[in-house]
Amino acid sequence: MRTTVDIPDETYRRLKVKAAEENSTVRQVVLEGLDLVLLQQNSAPPAQRLKLPLIRSTRKDKLIIDNEKIYEIIDFP
Numbered sequence: 001m002r003t004t005v006d007i008p009d010e011t012y013r014r015l016k017v018k019a020a021e022e023n024s025t026v027r028q029v030v031l032e033g034l035d036l037v038l039l040q041q042n043s044a045p046p047a048q049r050l051k052l053p054l055i056r057s058t059r060k061d062k063l064i065i066d067n068e069k070i071y072e073i074i075d076f077p
Contacts (some may be wrong), residue, residue, distance in 0.1 A: 012026075015029060015030070
């Protein structure tokens with residue numbers, strides 16, 4: 001697929017130098033960079049699971065709540 005990307009002049013010059021040093025093309029260096037970025041996203045650690053309760057209560061007794069009580073407290077459309 002073709003696309004157009006605006007690259008600042010200085011960055012493009014450095015990119016061309018990098019490609020020449022590696023005896024490669026600008027296209028190949030860009031694709032390798034994209035692969036690295038996408039690989040890092042896939043290998044990111046999973047989000048940490050929350051431990052409940054989020055807010056600890058100082059009360060010793062339990063609060064038992066069901067849908068009926070929730071509907072009494074909150075007006076749903």
